[in-house]
Amino acid sequence: MNYKLINIKVHGDERGKLAVLESLKDIPFEIKRVYWIFDTLPEQERGFHSHKDMEQIVVAMDGACDFVLDDGERTETVTLNRPDKGLYIGKNMWRVMKNFSYGCKLMVLASDYYNEKEYIRNYGEFKKSLK
Numbered sequence: 193m194n195y196k197l198i199n200i201k202v203h204g205d206e207r208g209k210l211a212v213l214e215s216l217k218d219i220p221f222e223i224k225r226v227y228w229i230f231d232t233l234p235e236q237e238r239g240f241h242s243h244k245d246m247e248q249i250v251v252a253m254d255g256a257c258d259f260v261l262d263d264g265e266r267t268e269t270v271t272l273n274r275p276d277k278g279l280y281i282g283k284n285m286w287r288v289m290k291n292f293s294y295g296c297k298l299m300v301l302a303s304d305y306y307n308e309k310e311y312i313r314n315y316g317e318f319k320k321s322l323k
Contacts (some may be wrong), residue, residue, distance in 0.1 A: 259287055260287065
């Protein structure tokens, strides 16, 4: 499976905490795009796609949700629920996000700019692309 949980460096004192991620240092790619997902209701599911070449780091800034990750042979579920843990998702990983808590906020760091041609949005096509 082409994913892993990463620990995010946290610095803090009595004033609060600060978390740090740096391109090509803490994560294995240069960050070219940052976006966030919020106001998703618990009964909703998102994702249902893979990326041909893009890599991502996802951080639950607040709240929690589950990522169901599929490499075409195995499926595993990862729960994100802490702002000091990031989920690295590599190339060719089908993902579905579900079980959002109320107020869940996800921040995504991507290795490339948005390009619709980079997405595979049909599971059958995803499976064919792996052969």
